[in-house]
Amino acid sequence: MEKKETKMKVKVIKAFRDKHTGKLNKVGAKLNITKERYDEILTVGKFVEEIKADKKADEKKAEK
16 A cells, blocks of 8 residues: 655745755745655754644635
8 A cells, every 4th residue: 555645835944955856945935845854854954844724814715
C-alpha cells in the first residue's frame, strides 16, 4: 500500500534556496509542502512558518 503524504501550507519568513529544486523562495511566498519537508527545512533554520487555518476568516469569505 502506498503511503499518502499530507501537505501543509507554509509562508516563507526568510528567503532560502530549495536544495531539491534549486528554486529561490522569497519572503512572503506561500508553499504547499509535506510535514517531512517542513521538519527538514526547520533543522537548517527558521525559514518557514505554518499557516494555520482560520475558520472565522473562511466563514466570512463564504458569506460574501
